Amino acid sequence: MAEPISITSLTKTYPGSKVPALKSVSLDVAPGNFLVLLGPSGSGKTTLLRCLAGIERIDSGSLSIGSRVVADGRSHVPPEQRDLSMVFQDYALWPHLTSLDNVAFALRRRHLPRSECRSRALVMLERVGLSEFAKRYPNELSGGQQQRVALARALIADTGLILCDEPLSNLDADLRERMRVEISSLVREAGATTVYITHDQAEAFALADHIGVLEEGVLVQSGSPEDVYHYPATPFVARFTGLAGELSVRVTGQGSDGTLELTAAGVTDGSVRLPALRPAPGAGGPARGLRPGDDALLAIRPTGIVLLRSAEETPHLSGRVADVAFRGRGYEYAIDLPGLGRLTGVFARHRADRGDSVDLRLDPEGCHLFPAEAAARASDGTGSPAPALTA
Amino acid sequence: MPLFWLLLCAFILAPCACFLLLAVSPRLFDQGTQWFTLTYLRQSLTGSTVVPVINSLWVSSVAALIGLFVGFPLAWLAARTTMPGRRWVSGGMWLALLLPSWLPAIGWERLVQQDGVMYRIGLDWPWVTHLIMGPFGVTLLLGLRCVPFSYLAISAALNGLGQEFEDAARVHGASRFGALRLIVPILAPALMSALAIGFAESISDFGVAATLAYNSNFTLATYALYAAIGNFPPSFPLAAATAWLLVAAVAIPLALQARALRGRSYAILSGRTRQAVRRRLGRLEAFAAGSGLLVFFLIILGIPGFGAVSASLLGDFGGSFTLTWSNYSALFQQAGLIGPLERSMFYGVITASVTVFLGFIAARLLSARRTAATGAMDYLLLASVALPGVVFGAGYIFAYNLPIMSTLHINLYQTVQLLVIAYIASSLPTNARVLVGSVSQIQPSLRDAARAHGAGAVSAWARGVLPVVSRPIMMAWLYTFCGVFLELPLSQLLYAPGSPPAAIAIEDNLSNYHFGVGMAQAVLAVFIAFASVAIVLGAYRLLAPNGWRRIGTTVRG
Numbered sequence: 001m002a003e004p005i006s007i008t009s010l011t012k013t014y015p016g017s018k019v020p021a022l023k024s025v026s027l028d029v030a031p032g033n034f035l036v037l038l039g040p041s042g043s044g045k046t047t048l049l050r051c052l053a054g055i056e057r058i059d060s061g062s063l064s065i066g067s068r069v070v071a072d073g074r075s076h077v078p079p080e081q082r083d084l085s086m087v088f089q090d091y092a093l094w095p096h097l098t099s100l101d102n103v104a105f106a107l108r109r110r111h112l113p114r115s116e117c118r119s120r121a122l123v124m125l126e127r128v129g130l131s132e133f134a135k136r137y138p139n140e141l142s143g144g145q146q147q148r149v150a151l152a153r154a155l156i157a158d159t160g161l162i163l164c165d166e167p168l169s170n171l172d173a174d175l176r177e178r179m180r181v182e183i184s185s186l187v188r189e190a191g192a193t194t195v196y197i198t199h200d201q202a203e204a205f206a207l208a209d210h211i212g213v214l215e216e217g218v219l220v221q222s223g224s225p226e227d228v229y230h231y232p233a234t235p236f237v238a239r240f241t242g243l244a245g246e247l248s249v250r251v252t253g254q255g256s257d258g259t260l261e262l263t264a265a266g267v268t269d270g271s272v273r274l275p276a277l278r279p280a281p282g283a284g285g286p287a288r289g290l291r292p293g294d295d296a297l298l299a300i301r302p303t304g305i306v307l308l309r310s311a312e313e314t315p316h317l318s319g320r321v322a323d324v325a326f327r328g329r330g331y332e333y334a335i336d337l338p339g340l341g342r343l344t345g346v347f348a349r350h351r352a353d354r355g356d357s358v359d360l361r362l363d364p365e366g367c368h369l370f371p372a373e374a375a376a377r378a379s380d381g382t383g384s385p386a387p388a389l390t391a
Numbered sequence: 392m393p394l395f396w397l398l399l400c401a402f403i404l405a406p407c408a409c410f411l412l413l414a415v416s417p418r419l420f421d422q423g424t425q426w427f428t429l430t431y432l433r434q435s436l437t438g439s440t441v442v443p444v445i446n447s448l449w450v451s452s453v454a455a456l457i458g459l460f461v462g463f464p465l466a467w468l469a470a471r472t473t474m475p476g477r478r479w480v481s482g483g484m485w486l487a488l489l490l491p492s493w494l495p496a497i498g499w500e501r502l503v504q505q506d507g508v509m510y511r512i513g514l515d516w517p518w519v520t521h522l523i524m525g526p527f528g529v530t531l532l533l534g535l536r537c538v539p540f541s542y543l544a545i546s547a548a549l550n551g552l553g554q555e556f557e558d559a560a561r562v563h564g565a566s567r568f569g570a571l572r573l574i575v576p577i578l579a580p581a582l583m584s585a586l587a588i589g590f591a592e593s594i595s596d597f598g599v600a601a602t603l604a605y606n607s608n609f610t611l612a613t614y615a616l617y618a619a620i621g622n623f624p625p626s627f628p629l630a631a632a633t634a635w636l637l638v639a640a641v642a643i644p645l646a647l648q649a650r651a652l653r654g655r656s657y658a659i660l661s662g663r664t665r666q667a668v669r670r671r672l673g674r675l676e677a678f679a680a681g682s683g684l685l686v687f688f689l690i691i692l693g694i695p696g697f698g699a700v701s702a703s704l705l706g707d708f709g710g711s712f713t714l715t716w717s718n719y720s721a722l723f724q725q726a727g728l729i730g731p732l733e734r735s736m737f738y739g740v741i742t743a744s745v746t747v748f749l750g751f752i753a754a755r756l757l758s759a760r761r762t763a764a765t766g767a768m769d770y771l772l773l774a775s776v777a778l779p780g781v782v783f784g785a786g787y788i789f790a791y792n793l794p795i796m797s798t799l800h801i802n803l804y805q806t807v808q809l810l811v812i813a814y815i816a817s818s819l820p821t822n823a824r825v826l827v828g829s830v831s832q833i834q835p836s837l838r839d840a841a842r843a844h845g846a847g848a849v850s851a852w853a854r855g856v857l858p859v860v861s862r863p864i865m866m867a868w869l870y871t872f873c874g875v876f877l878e879l880p881l882s883q884l885l886y887a888p889g890s891p892p893a894a895i896a897i898e899d900n901l902s903n904y905h906f907g908v909g910m911a912q913a914v915l916a917v918f919i920a921f922a923s924v925a926i927v928l929g930a931y932r933l934l935a936p937n938g939w940r941r942i943g944t945t946v947r948g
Binding site: 050053054055078079080082084085086088089090092093094095096105106108109153157163 | 554555556558559560561562563564565566567569573574576577579
């Protein structure tokens with residue numbers, strides 16, 4: 001049966017380290033939900049997962065799985081008593097056991113007869129398409145097959161919680177995509193609550209029902225994939241979930257409906273005419289946000305830029321093609337903006353050559369505005385949740 | 392390459408092959424009438440001649456098990472717990488390895504034998520004498536000798552065994568003990584290596600066989616082989632048959648180990664291996680573990696060390712425990728006592744320098760593109776590592792004593808030159824194996840880059856290659872120097888009359904009841920060996936450029 005998870009003010013510092021790996025993390029996961037913890041290396045996502053597994057002890061706060069408190073700083077339920085399963089980053093398949101024995105091991109806690117363990121393990125291997133590899137040792141399997149054995153081992157015991165520690169990071173791009181689909185469908189079929197960690201935003205958006213973004217031990221945003229993408233809480237979240245570029249801007253005016261008029265900082269020749277942006281709903285608003293005269297950071301998603309084909313439309317920006325890459329269904333550009341930096345990942349169906357001058361329009365849907373001080377905090381590594389404005 | 396092969400054939404392959412061939416074809420070497428016979432092999436397996444072989448087999452088996460059962464827990468405690476003194480364990484193990492087996496053996500012997508240190512200090516315990524001066528003592532000593540091998544083999548595996556296998560077991564329902572039981576088989580290669588190496592080292596050991604075992608009337612196969620050559624009339628074919636048994640006894644467990652592991656992978660290292668977490672021992676556990684460690688080092692180094700040092704400070708006769716420096720003064724005053732130590736030092740320097748040079752060439756050949764010739768060389772050197780020293784020495788005596796050598800005007804038998812050549816030939820395989828790891832790591836581009844940027848050939852080598860291999864070369868040199876300085880089996884078989892090396896002089900003194908002087912020589916020899924190590928390491932630390940010393944050191948993340 002799927003288990004809910006409740007994490008309250010969880011703090012963890014490794015012995016010998018002065019910097020906490022997790023700082024007062026609070027998070028609830030509904031039963032059967034697929035939570036993806038997203039963050040760069042060192043953000044604390046693996047620590048959080050290992051705390052959930054019981055491999056690491058927490059310093060303070062509490063952690064509940066189902067109705068049971070499994071850790072609260074004083075008590076610590078050992079991993080084997082938490083009734084969960086886990087897919088490890090490098091699979092951690094025991095090299096001296098066959099695929100079948102690796103999978104069957106996870107049934108030991110169910111105290112079933114040996115023969116039943118083996119027959120169930122075989123069924124599970126069949127489910128992941130590996131029944132003919134049951135007698136093979138891990139070193140006789142390909143990376144993808146090892147990954148599936150690890151997945152079968154996690155699924156077989158029918159636990160209410162499955163933890164996945166970057167299980168796709170060791171696979172090549174093609175296999176990663178196929179295994180992602182398999183994990184998504186098999187885990188959802190099992191109906192367990194899943195906590196999955198990755199540093200790959202595309203993988204996170206593709207898998208998650210719910211995403212938590214971690215930065216230096218702090219949970220900076222938690223929400224649906226759509227929320228995280230469309231309403232990033234901080235410049236860090238915006239950057240980590242994919243930006244084409246950033247512009248330093250200044251608020252020059254405010255409309256009666258709350259829209260903000262902007263101009264690019266340092267550009268006075270009128271070559272840059274930015275669109276007016278409306279603050280994001282429920283994320284602070286003008287009262288707490290920006291006012292005319294404030295400096296700000298404009299974060300631009302790749303989907304927020306349109307490469308214009310003709311002079312019929314009025315451009316917001318002009319630049320020069322620094323690089324072009326053919327991507328099958330179109331072209332991906334890197335464009336230098338004189339005095340403003342470079343935009344990358346700009347997609348268009350038509351071809352322009354390196355060195356060509358191009359005009360660009362910004363789509364307010366793909367632009368996010370942040371107060372300059374929040375951007376500075378994110379850059380110097382002291383980032384914390386900050387109000388966000390969006391188009 | 393052809394020149395190197397010629398050297399290998401002349402000094403390693405031919406002497407040993409001739410000697411082993413002699414067991415089945417004595418006529419080939421004018422040692423009998425049969426072109427092919429199994430008589431000597433049969434003879435070595437029957438009657439009284441088989442007893443030493445059986446002794447060696449069971450003693451080595453038990454010794455290997457002792458090595459494993461002591462080495463494994465020590466390695467586990469040092470790698471995975473907060474045992475007090477864990478940082479010193481590896482150093483202590485290397486120290487124990489550096490000493491030849493005959494040194495602790497004579498230390499124990501002088502401690503417990505009648506009129507020894509134990510009786511002099513008033514401990515009248517004949518049962519201890521009987522226990523140590525017999526199969527138990529011999530097995531215990533060889534077993535303790537196996538502990539460092541087991542410890543080092545298992546430690547290396549434990550260091551690579553990340554935390555995730557244990558975590559995976561715990562997460563999937565195994566208790567702490569269940570997880571341990573699950574992951575111990577992952578260490579199977581290291582455990583099997585520990586057993587195989589322990590067995591091979593014990594069965595080919597000559598140091599304990601020629602001292603404690605011989606003086607306890609407990610004959611082992613290596614000593615039986617030596618006696619077959621040394622007694623009058625010598626029986627080379629019988630000695631060769633015993634050599635076959637020794638070689639088989641060493642090769643079979645190594646081959647079985649290789650076969651058991653073939654087709655299976657125990658690969659546990661990956662770029663993402665998570666370092667294992669040390670278990671914090673409780674106060675009582677820490678006390679027990681620390682005490683166990685102390686007792687172990689007392690037995691392996693402390694007691695024989697005490698036996699040797701105290702015996703060197705006692706007079707040869709009389710029952711009192713009166714300490715005197717007279718033995719040490721005698722070393723420097725009486726003629727012929729310090730000479731063997733100086734001689735062995737000289738042999739050690741020459742051998743270590745030549746061997747490291749040749750070993751480096753061999754390592755370069757082995758790490759180059761694999762061809763049939765380098766493959767054969769690899770097998771030859773590997774097989775030579777496992778060849779007991781006494782078989783090697785016997786091969787030399789036999790081969791360089793053949794009439795054809797006189798015909799060819801190669802009159803090396805009973806000369807210092809032959810002894811040094813034998814030292815070099817027996818040390819070369821180990822050196823080449825030690826150096827091949829480092830030499831394989833040298834990217835040709837390092838040298839090429841230096842050449843491309845204007846350095847000459849010598850300068851390119853000195854700047855691009857030498858820094859990478861300087862530390863392994865120094866360690867190989869020290870290991871060879873210490874090994875040769877205190878070497879026994881080859882010295883026993885090949886030393887030139889009138890020019891005994893250190894080990895022989897010490898043995899002679901002890902067997903002629905000059906216990907005090909003999910032990911003083913032994914203590915001084917160990918002191919010289921350790922002082923040489925300290926001086927060379929210190930000089931490297933002071934003189935080597937900073938960049939050289941950084942290569943191969945661990946980077947803290």
